[in-house]
Amino acid sequence: MDLETFSPLMSDEGQRLLDEVAEFGDYAPERELALATRLRRDHPAPLVSAAMAQTRLRQRAGAKFGADAQRMYFTPDGVEQATRATVAAHRADRFAARGVRRVADLCCGIGGDALALARAGIEVLAVDRSPLACAVTAANARALGLADRIEVRCADVTDVDVAGFDAVFVDPARRGGRGRVFNPEAYSPPLSWAVRAARRVPHAAVKVAPGIPHEVVPEEADAEWVSDRGEVKEATLWFGGGPGRRATLLPGPHVLTGAAPGAAPRDGASGTSGAPRPGGPRGPHGEGTAPVGPVARYLYEPDGAVIRAHLVARVAELVGGTLIDPAIAYVTSPDLVATPFATAYQVTDVLPFHLKRLRALLRERGVGTAVIKKRGSAVEPEELRRRLALSGPRSCVVILTRVSGAPSMLLAQPAPGAGGTGEAGEVGAG
Template sequence: MALTSCDVDLDAFNELLTPRGQRALAEAGELTGADPVAAATRMRRTYDAALTSAALTQAGLRVRARAKFGADAGEMYFTPHGLEQSTRAEVAGHRARRVVAAHHLGPRVMDACCGVGGDLIALARAGCAVSAVDVDPLTVAVARANAHALGPAGRVTVSVADAATVRPEDHDVLFADPARRTGRGRTFDPMAYSPPWPVVLDLVSRAAKACLKVAPGIPYEFIPGDAEAEWVSYKGEVKEATLWTGHGDGGGRRATLLPGGHSLAATGVQATAGPVGRYVYEPDGAAVRAHLVGEVAEMVNGRLLDPMIAYITADDPVDTPWAARYEIADVLPFSLKKLRATLRERKIGNVTIKKRGSAVDIERLRTDLRLNGDMSAVIILTRIMDKPSVLICDVPPPA
């Protein structure tokens, strides 16, 4: 029986790497976007069903992968789940640079859950010697192919093995990206990771230095006390969290913004609540996850609208990559009738709706507002000193 994973056949995948398979893959790439049945019918005139399916699957995955890997996607190989769980190239590159910066020479890294190899490629390109393992033979074949395609392959070895069996003490750095999917789909429980959290922590305890990729929503109680937790945002969207141990940071919290490379560490400053000013600032999600709202408020000389909600208000405009700024045109107690009347009076027919600390269903509200007009606005649903409120803000100019 052929070994399969995520509708990709191992034998057919290996055939993709042969000269004949490469011709099939090139033809499949030319058919991207065509009717699937017509594309398969055309390729079946030359290739068998397994190779046709593998080539068309890879061609489609490469198109989807461009958002994460850019031009490299055209040379890489994937499985559907492997692509979904892979690290965006810019994020992997940032992490690899941090790993290398902690060593005078290229460190020896054990990648204990390598997946399709996005991180091992970034680590190798940064100068690391990477020994990588994954429990799934197909995934290992894909990672090897990617290391060969994007290299430098001479710095990488990939083997089939259970992460629990590796010896992190034989390497300078442990890197681990435990799988966050079960048979029922994505999981947010670290105990359901593969390998499970206790196994991951055992590996960390035996490593001189460790770097763990985890979901950005990881419960804070699972973060080791001696780990620096770094939340990474890419173009305003929080992508992941990374836990660093043994790197001399001694714990703490940090947020990083990509592609700009801005980084903010916790200083312990606490923001206080105060009256609504002329502006409202929406901190980047990485700063919110890292509990750095106080640090952002200090940057803009601001205060919180509510002690429990991450919206900052201030009297003056301050440019910062750490928060989006909106000029407040009106502040209302939340009332559908009042909000609808105010928007109609202002001839606002197009709104961007944001919320924190509000139970209002945004799409239902959009329908209930019955918008009509040529003007635009940003509506923020939140609480102000524990009272449901709405801010009507001017649309900011393009960045």
């Protein structure tokens, strides 16, 4: 898709055609030819193709944008890379809670974050170097009645003067010609530039990949990992509020916080030097020491955002538990504690890993359906499922992992009522 293809959709004829295609409903690929043939009797073929392509993009975008997707406009890359609406709304709420009233949204893409910021009552300058992205952002602002709060500018973000803004939000491109980019300095623009831009204003947020190494996070940043309904979506580096780490779970939000590695507690640290931290947290589970113990009655699987934020040790504290292995993100406890930050399972068996033993045990118990989880195991779940050849009316959870360094298999059942979300709230580092 290019600007020449997209622009005619904004005409009166293009709008009527989009409505006509939408009225046809969710059409299957095998019915597209018949629909296109009928529409081309009254409309130019390129416009019909553009309208049908936009309708398909709207259908795909429904998972991210809900009902708004049917009024919005998209590009193929935009659907793939845009921030999910729930995550963008959470970020906008955080900006608003800081008293931010004017934000420069740099690398705005199709405008997902700009729309959320505007809905939070914030004035937005949305900047992107792509004329198509800018046209789509402007169209989305008009479609959702937010054009009075969003100014769209087509420019290189590195040329934008952010003086006078309360905050900036930077969403660097993390894909190249060969797919995803994992080196933060290979982002476009690089992370180092985004951090410098963040330091020019009172408040800022920089969107990064969830797998960003902790050691490259600037020492003054509050690094936040966000999951939505159990799926890790992104990480954001916040500036202007002091250093720290947090895992945020949506809906809620439910927030688990911890001190930044090597930093003083958040209420006493200024974090102004700006140099990268010399190292990450001590071990994969966070600052401090999380004890290791034998598998107890309940096993807790922390949310992915908690794991990414290196806050598994905090979950162990919350449930009064221990780790099953120093390097494995599973927590065990004799008590069932309701927490939004982990899913609980009631353990029935803890055994050394042995395929024949597992197969015999599951057959003996009539297990025909198994949820197979693994952490710290080389066994592939689908291959294991094939070799187990399960049959029977019962179900169970099979967990392949290490217990105190030994390859092990745990059989378990979901613990009712222990993985709910409850009321929104924040749990600090104590």
